[in-house]
Amino acid sequence: MTNPVEICSNALMILGAKPIASFNEAEGMGSNLDRAKLASNLYPQVRKAILRGHYWNCTARRVLLSPDSAAPAFGYANRFMLPGDWLRTWAVGDERNRQRVAYRTEGRYLLSDEVVMPLLYGADTSEEQWDPLLVDVMTAAMAARMAYPITASTSVEEMRQGELQALLREARAVDGMDDPPETLGDFPLLRSRVLG
Template sequence: MAAGDTSLSICSDALILLGAAPISSFTEGSDAAQACDRLYPDVRDTLLSNYLWSWSVQKQQLGRLSTTPVDEWKYAYQLPGDMLSGVIALFQSAGLGQSPVRYGWEIYGDQIYTNFEEVFIDYQASVAESKMPNYFVRLLRTAVASELAFVITDQVSKADYFRALAYGSPADSGRGGLMREAMNVDSRGKPPQIIEDYSLIDVRY
């Protein structure tokens, strides 16, 4: 894991790739800092959600809300605040050998409606930069450079160069370059496992 990485260090490294000076904070008032502050979160979250990275999968028991749905469902459960995309798998029990439940629940906004008395989910979470593996940080740094390139250098050629480095050619549909390398490295690791014992996981309300 890239323990020393932060959003600021990744943006500063992207600026250095472009031949610009690093920033000291997102609020320092420079054009580069303002561009990083506006563009970085979207680039990061898009890269995270475009592929099911094994290290971004979290397991959690959901807390039941006190409010009752107004439709046919009995219970409402709060989805995690750090969830990036849809629920990967849902279970109604924490016992061993449980299979995911495909029916009998629906997502409404940031809640799950169901008749199940307990709900456990696998989901893709937003991960802190310090917990991202090095191969992903390298991809993220290059992707940020591709988004900042024209703003910082006023050169379309630099934007095209870093975009191709990050994602490959247009024919790769965003799955080439460093993105492909990162996906290949991730796929060689341990795949995300379905939690079969939630006994040590606290319910979050």
């Protein structure tokens, strides 16, 4: 099973550094860099950035939110608390009905005049639930982020950033292939152009 330590350990090995067995691992004498501490400090932020940066199918969740007991002071009739594992809103409303839902995100709440809020969001899921390509992206992201502190080389850092960007493009494309293609829908103007 994939876990944060394994991801960071693999990223360190990619950089030619010794792997770690835990985030609490003590560094040997004479070392001026604590690899385990570096990895544990950087990992949470890099992880959230990668998860928020793309609609990963393996992190998508759907919920129906009910209004909170306290309404906003003005502007909207209701507020809805976002789920505890929420990282990014992907869609609000039911896309099958193509109804636009007016809403605003403020802090950990969605504000709207709706009485029930259908929400599709990116969840803060555990690494065990990730697609293998997402694990590869996260490993590459950690290698890129730790490249300069580990190697003191800007060229290695630039190379790892380039590899991360290429892997991100590939992973996003493959992840997107799991869904049916988007269509332009049944729009009268489009239909008249096709038939005309």
